[in-house]
Amino acid sequence: MLNFKINSDEIDKIGSFSKEEKNFRLKNLDYFNDIGFPNKKNEDWKFSDLKAIVSENFSKLDIQFSKSKKQKVDFIKDFEHNYIVIVNGELTISDFKYEEKSNIILKSFSNDNYSNKKESNPLINLNHALSNKGFFLEVKENYKFKKILVIYYLFTEDLDENILNSKNKIKIGKNSELHLLDYLVNDSKKNFFNNVHEDIILENSAVLKNIYLQNNKSSGYFHKYSRNKLFTGSNYSYFIFPAGLKFNKLDLEFDLEGERSECNLQSASFLDNNEHQEIKTRVNHFVPNCKSHQKVKNVLNAESKGVYQGKIFVKDVAQKTDAYQLSKAILLSERSEFDSKPELEIYADDVRCSHGSTSGNLDKDSIYYLMTRGLSQKESTKLLVNGFLNEIADSIKSNSIRNFIKNKLETQLLNEYKKH
Amino acid sequence: MLEIKNLKASINNKDILKGFSLKILPGEVHAIMGPNGSGKSTLANVLSGKEGYKISGDLIYQGNRLDEISIDERAQKGIFLAFQYPTEIPGVNTSNFLRTSLNKVRKAQGKKELDALSFLKIVKEKSKELGMDEKMLSRQLNVGFSGGEKKKNEILQMKILDPNLIILDETDSGLDIDALKTVAEGVNSSRDSKKSFLVITHYQRLLNFIKPDFVHILSDGKIIKSGTKELAIELEKTGYKGIN
Numbered sequence: 101m102l103n104f105k106i107n108s109d110e111i112d113k114i115g116s117f118s119k120e121e122k123n124f125r126l127k128n129l130d131y132f133n134d135i136g137f138p139n140k141k142n143e144d145w146k147f148s149d150l151k152a153i154v155s156e157n158f159s160k161l162d163i164q165f166s167k168s169k170k171q172k173v174d175f176i177k178d179f180e181h182n183y184i185v186i187v188n189g190e191l192t193i194s195d196f197k198y199e200e201k202s203n204i205i206l207k208s209f210s211n212d213n214y215s216n217k218k219e220s221n222p223l224i225n226l227n228h229a230l231s232n233k234g235f236f237l238e239v240k241e242n243y244k245f246k247k248i249l250v251i252y253y254l255f256t257e258d259l260d261e262n263i264l265n266s267k268n269k270i271k272i273g274k275n276s277e278l279h280l281l282d283y284l285v286n287d288s289k290k291n292f293f294n295n296v297h298e299d300i301i302l303e304n305s306a307v308l309k310n311i312y313l314q315n316n317k318s319s320g321y322f323h324k325y326s327r328n329k330l331f332t333g334s335n336y337s338y339f340i341f342p343a344g345l346k347f348n349k350l351d352l353e354f355d356l357e358g359e360r361s362e363c364n365l366q367s368a369s370f371l372d373n374n375e376h377q378e379i380k381t382r383v384n385h386f387v388p389n390c391k392s393h394q395k396v397k398n399v400l401n402a403e404s405k406g407v408y409q410g411k412i413f414v415k416d417v418a419q420k421t422d423a424y425q426l427s428k429a430i431l432l433s434e435r436s437e438f439d440s441k442p443e444l445e446i447y448a449d450d451v452r453c454s455h456g457s458t459s460g461n462l463d464k465d466s467i468y469y470l471m472t473r474g475l476s477q478k479e480s481t482k483l484l485v486n487g488f489l490n491e492i493a494d495s496i497k498s499n500s501i502r503n504f505i506k507n508k509l510e511t512q513l514l515n516e517y518k519k520h
Numbered sequence: 521m522l523e524i525k526n527l528k529a530s531i532n533n534k535d536i537l538k539g540f541s542l543k544i545l546p547g548e549v550h551a552i553m554g555p556n557g558s559g560k561s562t563l564a565n566v567l568s569g570k571e572g573y574k575i576s577g578d579l580i581y582q583g584n585r586l587d588e589i590s591i592d593e594r595a596q597k598g599i600f601l602a603f604q605y606p607t608e609i610p611g612v613n614t615s616n617f618l619r620t621s622l623n624k625v626r627k628a629q630g631k632k633e634l635d636a637l638s639f640l641k642i643v644k645e646k647s648k649e650l651g652m653d654e655k656m657l658s659r660q661l662n663v664g665f666s667g668g669e670k671k672k673n674e675i676l677q678m679k680i681l682d683p684n685l686i687i688l689d690e691t692d693s694g695l696d697i698d699a700l701k702t703v704a705e706g707v708n709s710s711r712d713s714k715k716s717f718l719v720i721t722h723y724q725r726l727l728n729f730i731k732p733d734f735v736h737i738l739s740d741g742k743i744i745k746s747g748t749k750e751l752a753i754e755l756e757k758t759g760y761k762g763i764n
Contacts, residue, residue: 469607472568473621473677474595474628483620487611487660 104154105133106230110163114232124214129229135222144220144351147407147439148378150323153347157291157321161263163230171254176283179500182249188256189233189266189294196249203243203276209234209267221351224325227265227297234267234297241273241303248279248501255285255320259292269299272306272334280310281501284343286318291346298326302334304358310336311496313505314343316512317375321347330390332358339496340367341505343512344375344404354383356390356418365394368492368509370485371404371436372516378407381425385418385448392422397492398429399485400436401516409441410455416447423451429459430488432481482517486510521546521685521716522567527577528741529559529566536562538741539577544685547713551727552720553752554738555760560720561604563738564689567718568601569594581685596628598684602674602691608662614673615657618643618680625681646679650706667694675706686710687718692726704729724756 111117111125138144139151154161171187184194184206191208211231219225239245272278302308322345330336342348354363363383371377383392398406408427429438442455462484470480493509496502522544529537536559544550554560566573569591579586581599589597609617623633634642647654650672662670671691678686688707692700707717707730719730727735727749735751736743739760745751 463607465607466609468570468591469603469609470617470621471591472595472601472603473617473681474592474624475621476592476624479620479624483612483617484609487609487613489611491611 104136104161106163106226111229113164114230120214121211124211124216125229127216128225131216131218131225132222132229134218138222144380144409147405147409147441148347148349148376150347150349153321153376154293157346158261158293160261161293162261163263163265165259165262165264171256173252173254174285175252176250176504178504179498180247181281182245182247183252184235184237184249185252185254186235186266187254188259189264189296191233191235198247199245200243203240205236205238205240207236209236209269211267221325223295223323224297227267227295227325230263231265231267231297233264234269236269236271238271239273239276239278242275243273244277245279248281248498250281250283253282253284255288255292255294255318257287257289259288260290261292263293263295265295265297267297267299269301270308271301272303272308274303275305276303277307278309279498280308282310282312284312284314286314286316286320288319291319291321293321294323296322296324298324300326300328300336302328302330302336302361304331305333306331307335308337311339311341311501311505313341313508314345315508317343317345320345323347323349323351325351326353328352328354328363330354330356330358330361330363333360334358335362337364338366339492339505340365340369340379341493341509342367342369342377344369344371344377346374347376349378349380351380352382354381354392356383356385356387356392359387359389362391363393364391365396366492366495367395368397368489369406370399370401370489370513370516371406372401373404374402375404377405378409380407380409382411382413383423385412385414385421385423387415388417388419388421390418390421392424394425395492396427397489398427398438399432399489400429400438401432403433403435405437405439407439408457409443411443411445412453412455414444414446414448414451414453418448419450421448421451421453423453425455427457428488430462430485431459432462432485478517482513486513489513521548521582522718523578523580525578525580527566527575527579529562529573529575531562531573536741537566540738540742542736542743544716544718546684546716547711548734549711549717549719549730549732551732551735551749551752552718552738553722553724553735553755556722558738559741560722560738561689564601564604564687564720567599567687592624593628595681595683596625599687600678600681600683600685601687602671602678602689604690604693606662606665606670606674608660608665610660610663612661614659614661615640615643617661618657618677621677622680643676643680647676649679649709650676651702652676668696668699671695671699671703672706675703679706679710684714685716685718687720689720690722691719692721692723700726701729724752727752
């Protein structure tokens with residue numbers, strides 16, 4: 101097995117840092133090297149043995165990556181939008197043509213928090229040690245974006261067994277509102293690993309609507325850790341539409357820090373071949389009167405594997421919490437696998453918390469019914485799968501954006517069906 | 521149109537149909553009546569091609585052996601089953617489903633597929649005839665439909681697909697008298713010299729509205745008596761126990 105221990109020289113190669121920052125990076129590198137890529141012995145990774153996956157698919161992981169040539173962007177034409185373009189994790193161009201620019205700050209990310217600890221997820225330590233790219237976006241107080249902001253995350257063709265570490269931070273000021281589309285477009289042909297650390301802060305009464313869409317399948321191995329803080333009266337809704345990757349783990353943490361804050365997460369995935377995807381959520385209800393809702397839908401074909409680990413934590417003071425979690429999976433193949441681990445940890449006594457998890461085959465009676473109307477077994481399956489997954493996209497309010505997403509998802513599914 | 525000879529069907533080693541024979545000519549309406557457990561629904565399922573049954577005997581539809589034809593091809597060749605309990609299918613839009621279904625059947629029959637606009641025209645016209653609320657078409661297929669709405673939706677599909685052999689499985693169950701009249705009217709207006717109907721029912725009530733040419737009594741997997749519509753009236757008086 102390959103040794104993925106990373107030499108401390110690598111940090112010098114990334115750049116020159118203040119003593120404080122360098123120590124922070126070295127310390128984090130030590131934490132990572134202690135464990136390396138997590139394997140299934142680690143409880144949080146028991147369904148996703150990353151060590152095995154990386155060992156099987158990578159002969160090396162290059163930290164250094166020379167800047168790519170200028171990347172052409174296929175801008176979305178379906179609706180008017182502001183944009184930011186991120187190439188291999190690095191902030192390049194942006195345009196806020198529909199907005200009052202004085203209300204927006206956008207710059208390359210620079211870290212100023214050097215408090216370090218051994219994280220339960222070693223990839224966070226790895227990110228702290230090596231991250232050298234990313235952006236910081238702030239929407240100042242009392243400003244509502246007029247049009248959606250699309251962040252194009254492009255991955256270039258010349259990536260080849262690289263590991264990219266980037267950090268992004270988004271802060272939405274008091275009473276402000278942002279609608280965001282994270283749009284991932286991947287041109288890479290060779291394997292690479294993308295390790296992202298994301299911080300999102302919603303100040304009092306801030307609103308964030310965020311859609312995460314992977315445009316296409318690729319040879320990317322993705323890991324994202326996202327920490328989201330919601331203050332009083334803020335509202336975060338998050339839609340996740342992954343394309344299905346060889347490895348894709350979204351480790352999402354939501355801290356409800358202010359009363360009457362709300363967080364709503366929904367995802368729809370179709371996984372195929374030997375794709376592996378894990379969505380892990382942890383929602384922390386720290387204060388009373390907050391709402392959280394997760395709905396995770398997966399369809400699994402061939403030898404794909406899907407995982408949902410969802411934890412809801414309710415602190416003793418967090419009375420009147422309203423928390424709901426639902427995971428639904430359809431397995432189209434006997435070789436596919438879905439693992440679900442719901443967890444409720446509740447210390448308050450006046451709360452409404454529930455969770456549900458179902459997985460199974462497509463309903464035989466539904467297939468029979470559709471076939472008696474002239475649809476083949478395959479067409480019936482397709483219709484039922486689309487219906488199952490479409491429910492998530494259907495709850496996007498904007499017509500033009502919903503249609504854009506649905507068209508993308510339909511194209512992805514069509515490509516899947518063509519293969520089988 | 522349809523010839524069934526000595527049909528035997530069993531499921532999980534339980535014999536349900538035990539030598540069922542019937543011949544239906546184009547334009548004829550046959551009613552099958554029988555008590556619970558006599559094999560009525562099994563007959564409908566077997567004709568539609570539902571899996572899980574062990575079958576012997578001859579099933580000939582328009583000169584072809586049905587056992588060699590898959591469920592969807594049977595539909596494409598003009599066999600239509602109106603379900604006793606239409607399946608609720610979440611996430612599938614009723615109108616999209618109807619169009620997909622119609623175009624599949626049209627394509628198989630060598631006809632041109634319909635675009636959204638011409639389809640909408642047809643579906644609006646037909647649903648109006650059945651007194652259906654247009655809004656139903658934009659809802660999820662059968663989800664949250666009332667009993668009457670589900671049955672009307674079956675008849676709507678029948679009208680749109682324009683099949684040759686129509687099997688109505690207990691279409692009257694769960695309908696109030698007004699809905700029953702509408703559904704029966706939907707069937708009657710579709711009758712012509714080329715279409716054949718097999719009306720499966722427990723009660724004679726439906727046959728007051730859909731007048732059959734022949735009535736057959738099914739008991740323990742076999743036809744025990746055949747006659748004209750008077751047989752149904754007699755049955756109503758005597759009950760199933762009174763027949764032979």
